[in-house]
Amino acid sequence: MKPVSAWGRLSQDLHEVQMLTDRTSVAPILAAHQPGLAFGNGRSYGDVCLNPNGHLWHTTGLNKFIAFDETSGRLVCEAGVLLRDIQRLCVSRGWMLPVTPGTQLITVGGAIANDVHGKNHHAVGSFGDHVLGLSLVRTNGEALSLDWVNTPAWMNATAGGLGLTGVIVTAELQLRRVSSPWLRTETLPYQGLSEFFDLADASEHDWEHTVSWIDCLAGKTARGIFMRANPLSAQQVATMPSLRAALTAQNRKMQRKPLTMPFVPPVSLVNGLSLRPFNLAYYQLQKLKSGFDVAHYEPFFYPLDNLQHWNRMYGPRGFYQYQSVVPREVGHDAVQAMLDAIAHSGEGSFLAVLKTFGNREAKGMLSFPQPGVTLALDFPNRGERTRQLFERLDAIVRSAHGRLYMAKDARMPRDLFEAGYPRLSEFATYRDPGISSAMSRRLMEF
């Protein structure tokens, strides 16, 4: 037995850990050690990846590539391969993952199981949209080969299926063409939510990546930083000779070990004293960067990957992330109500991310993205006070007919889950009876 935490570090429960290392011998391990749950790189925040006092099947040992066709951009690999390894392998050959979240230190299996999204959701959808097929091993020994043509319902259940339909062992992904690792970015400070929505709407057609950081402590006229980016074309790269030296510098940086948060401080470093200066400094620094720039994809997409174990900053009690999506019609008012509730509670968040989703439904039965606006906030765990704030936020999300993101959640009530995910009963028929997680026991039958 070994203590295992999710990224939020809210618990350190003991788990019986099995390492999966050979894709052809997964079935007997699952059969002998159940009920269990696949565990990738442990970057989901709450209890979706935990199975206290039960089995955890670690998949990071399944890290082999299987085939890559450089003409079509189809990549076949094992499910424990990290998105980082795909990016680093493929970018120099003119291909990239179409969808990545704010960290590339997650496994392919985890990306599928949580149907993750990125800053370009409005342009290309979520991760599941780019999975051509996958192999799924069930605890009864069955090995299913799934794709959208022959087994669409199984794909709908497994993409965003939280690992509950079986263990994803291999996947075939469709990459997309890129001509360089560079992005042309624009940074725009904004005041108030109306300005945010105007910027988001104005950017939807001409900008592939959009995201914004919002200072949730600034009250009524919430200030924020809107960032948008497009890949640089080959012609644009050719006109910027300085990029050559910049790429060498960036590659050297990527070889180096990232900085590490070396220990868990006795109290959260994100607290009432530090938040205001943190947010003010961040806002002012970003404001200085207003305007156009060119950025390498790594620092633009994955700014926090450069600080290993940043989750330790929140101290020994860990932290929650609260990520909701609410429909666009009520988006402005609901987000404003949530910001007001946070300001009123005296709790605060440093990492507050506000982004509009595109007008498309995700394919997965339990996928998070839906048309609307999503707000993600980190809160240090201060016990009852923090949970009381969440209840107020839940009420806003519930009445706005929104939903919470399972990859982040550790505490949402069952009724909110059921209201937010209407395809739940359909999903239940695809579950593997030998797989169970702390989250599935909290929110579903088993």
Added chain:
Amino acid sequence: MQHIVIIGATSAMAEHCARLWVQDAPVRLTLVGRDEARTHRVADDLRVRSPQSHVQVMTTDFVNASAIQQTVHTIAALAPVDVVLIAHGVLSDQTTCENDVLACDAALQVNGVSPVLFAQAFAKPMVAANHGTIAIIGSVAGDRGRKTNYVYGAAKGLVSRYAQGMQHRLAHTGVKVVLIKPGPTDTPMTSDLKAKGQKMASVEQVAQDIVKGIATGKPVVYTPGIWQIIMLVVMHLPRFVFNKLNI
């Protein structure tokens, strides 16, 4: 292209070394394994990582001296060998070995005798060419016998002493012998230790140290480096202290 031969290519350490080599520059790789299908899966992965590399798979019986001789003969005839990494091993269970002479024999054969025979067989063509590096993975367990794993330790001790002698013999030639002594490393071989919660070095880190050690021809590579200090202490503990320790 450099010709790099890996014995025990499905071992996680060896596989990660291979990934670093192909990432650096296209190479000619000969992967030798026990299990043909598994070795092919490693080869496929390396081909995706480096389409320009030439990756070849061979299988052999690792505890049969004439099979070893034959395999090495075939490999040396393919192309002159620049580097051979001898990486195979099985972390035998000490208690089983204490109670079962056959298990003890198997552990000594595969962890001790077999790597030495491979090194011996490769030395011949490499000495004749006066070129190349023979790298053998030993273990910190070979430095001092401890009650928790002295059968494995004894096999690795054999490897250490053999490498030492070869280094002495080849000191003034173009052939280098590198002995690698990893501490406990997070690989499938040690998954039982990991499940018990033992802290271990990452296999990526260890592979980096191995590849660097081979490139520089360092005679003894402890990885992670801290183990050089730890083992210095362990080796010099007086017996009356050592015998009180439960290690």
